[in-house]
Amino acid sequence: DGGITQSPKYLFRKEGQNVTLSCEQNLNHDAMYWYRQDPGQGLRLIYYSQIVNDFQKGDIAEGYSVSREKKESFPLTVTSAQKNPTAFYLCASTTDRANTEAFFGQGTRLTVV
Amino acid sequence: AQTVTQSQPEMSVQEAETVTLSCTYDTSESNYYLFWYKQPPSRQMILVIRQEAYKQQNATENRFSVNFQKAAKSFSLKISDSQLGDTAMYFCAFMKQSFYNTDKLIFGTGTRLQVFP
Numbered sequence: 120d121g122g123i124t125q126s127p128k129y130l131f132r133k134e135g136q137n138v139t140l141s142c143e144q145n146l147n148h149d150a151m152y153w154y155r156q157d158p159g160q161g162l163r164l165i166y167y168s169q170i171v172n173d174f175q176k177g178d179i180a181e182g183y184s185v186s187r188e189k190k191e192s193f194p195l196t197v198t199s200a201q202k203n204p205t206a207f208y209l210c211a212s213t214t215d216r217a218n219t220e221a222f223f224g225q226g227t228r229l230t231v232v
Numbered sequence: 233a234q235t236v237t238q239s240q241p242e243m244s245v246q247e248a249e250t251v252t253l254s255c256t257y258d259t260s261e262s263n264y265y266l267f268w269y270k271q272p273p274s275r276q277m278i279l280v281i282r283q284e285a286y287k288q289q290n291a292t293e294n295r296f297s298v299n300f301q302k303a304a305k306s307f308s309l310k311i312s313d314s315q316l317g318d319t320a321m322y323f324c325a326f327m328k329q330s331f332y333n334t335d336k337l338i339f340g341t342g343t344r345l346q347v348f349p
Contacts, residue, residue, distance in 0.1 A: 161341035221337055223277035
């Protein structure tokens, strides 16, 4: 079955460490997105990529980095520069065809300990 | 820049009744998509309904329908015959329609809907 897989489901990070969240899709979608979800703030866009080897900053990119070396993969690194990284992170992808919609992974809950 | 506003943080409705969730957006674009997504307690995002801005007819999916007012930049979701399984967070979202249909996807802050028996 086609879909988006995020891993791990839960992740714990010590302060000062970088961590990488995985997002893989087998939907052959061109665009991929990373969102952060905090209570009362909805989904805020961190980074998005419309095509391989290209990506753009979203509204809250500071302290995060991404890469898009393969169409299927869009990993997100939460760096030590992100001062408040505890949140729920969602990855999504969209097709470039008509009647587009976003498909989402099941999310990663990151907690700083 | 585009923005999406959901002014109702929480709503409640009794089972079998009808409820309407509000969404307004701001854009200078003429062609775009609007979406309503549902996020149940499992946190899996599920598409409820989609509207293309060029279509005047309001989208409908079973018990879910929208009232799309392009001039007013309003996109409300009506849920008829509410069911307990409709309890969830509901997010309104906007995407500019570009050549590749893969532009920035912007979400509102969400409305938490509770359906009571």
